[in-house]
Amino acid sequence: MLDLTLVGNEFQNSLEGEEGDIQLDRYLAAYLELNNIFPILGNVFKFVSKDVTQKISILQTRAEFQPDGYQTVRAMIKHERESGCVAKERDNGCRTLLRLHRALEFVAEFMNAIYEASEESLVNPVWDAYNGTLAAHHTWLIRKTVGGAMYTLPTRTSLLEQVGGADNLPRLVAIIRRVYNSVQHLFSEHSLLQLK
Numbered sequence: 001m002l003d004l005t006l007v008g009n010e011f012q013n014s015l016e017g018e019e020g021d022i023q024l025d026r027y028l029a030a031y032l033e034l035n036n037i038f039p040i041l042g043n044v045f046k047f048v049s050k051d052v053t054q055k056i057s058i059l060q061t062r063a064e065f066q067p068d069g070y071q072t073v074r075a076m077i078k079h080e081r082e083s084g085c086v087a088k089e090r091d092n093g094c095r096t097l098l099r100l101h102r103a104l105e106f107v108a109e110f111m112n113a114i115y116e117a118s119e120e121s122l123v124n125p126v127w128d129a130y131n132g133t134l135a136a137h138h139t140w141l142i143r144k145t146v147g148g149a150m151y152t153l154p155t156r157t158s159l160l161e162q163v164g165g166a167d168n169l170p171r172l173v174a175i176i177r178r179v180y181n182s183v184q185h186l187f188s189e190h191s192l193l194q195l196k
Contacts (some may be wrong), residue, residue: 002036004168011175015182022182024063024097025196028056030179031100034107039160042152053105058096073097073183077190086192094187095195103185106133108176115169120155 011032031052038049063070069079076093085092109132111127127132127150135143153159160166187193 002102002163003033003042004163005131007034008168008172011179013098014179017072018074020182020185024059024070024072024076027179028059032056037163040154040159041150042154046173052100055096055100058091059093060141073186077160077186077192079178081190086195094192098187098192098195101180101187102134102137104176108129108173108180109133111169111176112173114156114159115166115173117156120157122153122156122159123150126150126153
């Protein structure tokens with residue numbers, strides 16, 4: 001079961017340290033727990049869970065072999081720019097984190113849509129959240145696949161039962177948005193938001 005309190009606490013802990021920076025290990029710990037939401041959403045979303053797991057693993061491996069360069073997002077950006085791996089390596093930390101970062105914006109909007117939904121069906125609010133975030137980074141085929149997957153979502157009541165209710169959602173969304181905004185600023189400051 002997904003522990004939203006743990007997700008919120010880990011994301012909150014990722015904000016500790018230098019102002020505007022993110023502790024990468026806490027960010028990844030939060031994301032690892034957050035990844036438990038995708039299987040709850042149905043079989044179609046299991047591929048998302050595998051992709052997230054792979055991206056977390058890439059970043060954890062880089063941090064394991066070069067801990068000083070991957071303690072924080074700012075340190076990772078500096079390390080990878082100085083070493084040239086942003087331009088040379090396909091699975092560099094910056095590109096990998098950017099993909100998780102984009103998905104995190106969707107998760108915040110998704111959680112907010114669940115909280116604010118007045119109907120049992122989540123198709124329209126979640127589709128709106130997707131269109132306002134991740135859709136801009138996906139190909140036509142992926143957007144169509146996601147559109148079809150929306151119809152497999154559980155009902156609002158069912159989903160809330162599986163994530164422990166709606167009470168924690170406003171706090172969680174606020175924390176995720178703070179983390180998102182910090183990473184967004186760091187990537188923008190270093191012209192990394194357009195990495196392919």
